[in-house]
Amino acid sequence: MTAQWIGVIAATIWFVMFMLGHLAWVHLTGERRFALVLRNAFKLSLAGCALSITIYCGMGGGNASMLLWLTSMVIGPMIMACAFVLYIPFIFVIATSLSVETILMLDEAGGTLPRQALYDRFVSAEAVRARLEIMRGNGLFTLGEDGRYLATEKAFPPTRFFLAVKRMWNLGSGG
Amino acid sequence: MQSGLAILYNVHMFGRPGLLMSESDVKAVLLASLVSLCLFAAMTTAFRFRPHLPKALLSLRVFYGSLPVLLVTYWATPADLGFLPSEMAGGPVWLDLLLAVFFLSASYFGGWLQLYNIGSRGYSLRIAMDAALSPRRSLTPEEVLTGYSDGHGLTWMYDTRMDGLRQGGFVTDQGEMTVLEERGRKTAGLFRMLRSIYVLGKASP
Numbered sequence: 607m608t609a610q611w612i613g614v615i616a617a618t619i620w621f622v623m624f625m626l627g628h629l630a631w632v633h634l635t636g637e638r639r640f641a642l643v644l645r646n647a648f649k650l651s652l653a654g655c656a657l658s659i660t661i662y663c664g665m666g667g668g669n670a671s672m673l674l675w676l677t678s679m680v681i682g683p684m685i686m687a688c689a690f691v692l693y694i695p696f697i698f699v700i701a702t703s704l705s706v707e708t709i710l711m712l713d714e715a716g717g718t719l720p721r722q723a724l725y726d727r728f729v730s731a732e733a734v735r736a737r738l739e740i741m742r743g744n745g746l747f748t749l750g751e752d753g754r755y756l757a758t759e760k761a762f763p764p765t766r767f768f769l770a771v772k773r774m775w776n777l778g779s780g781g
Numbered sequence: 782m783q784s785g786l787a788i789l790y791n792v793h794m795f796g797r798p799g800l801l802m803s804e805s806d807v808k809a810v811l812l813a814s815l816v817s818l819c820l821f822a823a824m825t826t827a828f829r830f831r832p833h834l835p836k837a838l839l840s841l842r843v844f845y846g847s848l849p850v851l852l853v854t855y856w857a858t859p860a861d862l863g864f865l866p867s868e869m870a871g872g873p874v875w876l877d878l879l880l881a882v883f884f885l886s887a888s889y890f891g892g893w894l895q896l897y898n899i900g901s902r903g904y905s906l907r908i909a910m911d912a913a914l915s916p917r918r919s920l921t922p923e924e925v926l927t928g929y930s931d932g933h934g935l936t937w938m939y940d941t942r943m944d945g946l947r948q949g950g951f952v953t954d955q956g957e958m959t960v961l962e963e964r965g966r967k968t969a970g971l972f973r974m975l976r977s978i979y980v981l982g983k984a985s986p
Contacts (some may be wrong), residue, residue, distance in 0.1 A: 614937050673866070680807055692890055693985050709968055713973075751886045755912065755921070756932070757919065768903070774828075775897065776829055776832045778782050780900065781929060
């Protein structure tokens with residue numbers, strides 16, 4: 607079998623295992639930290655992919671098998687990484703999109719709501735506080751005694767990076 | 782018939798291997814990475830020199846333009862790219878091409894487009910930026926409400942989301958009421974099902 611086929615087959619099997627695995631994880635354990643589950647499940651699957659490739663190529667032996675292993679180890683994990691970066695935005699749209707949340711709120715209310723009710727829910731200090739609390743849980747803010755949310759050192763690298771992206775791409779203030 | 786077989790098997794057709802013959806196993810990875818970097822450079826140029834055009838659409842056009850570039854580059858370059866070990870040749874060309882297109886698509890949809898989406902629409906990121914740029918490096922929820930995104934305020938942010946839902950045909954306005962359309966209802970059903978599969982509760986507003 608060629609390195610391409612080894613990489614494709616190993617990555618496909620282990621990415622399916624990752625998807626089934628993280629779903630089983632949250633269903634069976636009730637773990638609510640979804641990002642943590644995703645990260646750990648992916649790490650395990652990636653290790654599984656690398657191990658499978660190593661075992662398969664190791665059965666051949668010799669120099670040819672070393673090159674086969676090396677090439678498969680480039681292709682397999684790269685396919686998994688590409689599938690992962692396509693999968694994650696899909697999950698985060700389901701989990702955090704305000705547009706999705708608005709549609710669900712309207713549907714639960716029977717399909718019609720006063721516009722003000724939507725703005726009361728999504729444009730309020732309580733709504734912002736809930737988001738800030740999630741960010742505090744992720745270590746991006748601390749809560750001072752004066753009720754102010756203080757940005758931690760962890761918040762600065764991503765903000766600096768995206769400020770540079772905004773400048774480079776003329777994205778304006780955005781948000 | 783003969784030319785069909787030649788396309789599949791003839792190693793020397795137009796100086797290129799046939800579709801079932803082999804190319805280097807890592808050619809797809811290397812070429813897709815190279816074209817992806819060119820795609821990023823083209824997106825950057827387009828965003829800077831065409832600032833008034835819709836950026837998501839512009840980037841999508843650049844991506845579509847990069848696909849023929851990838852295919853032409855693939856056929857125009859030797860199997861070993863001039864430096865890869867000949868022992869690395871292995872898989873069929875069609876699989877190599879499929880992988881190259883997959884790697885390039887993933888780099889755009891999962892990489893450059895996400896960078897644009899987060900940079901231009903990221904709610905949490907914008908809050909973090911506002912805090913990082915404020916003199917005291919801190920904010921209260923009330924300050925976010927009025928000062929979000931360089932002073933645009935949170936109402937402006939939610940207006941942009943509602944505009945998107947209206948333009949997409951998910952909701953309409955009837956006087957003071959917002960009405961969910963058929964498309965919105967179907968989408969709500971789909972996302973409710975997905976949230977139950979992924980065991981996700983209500984999102985934080």
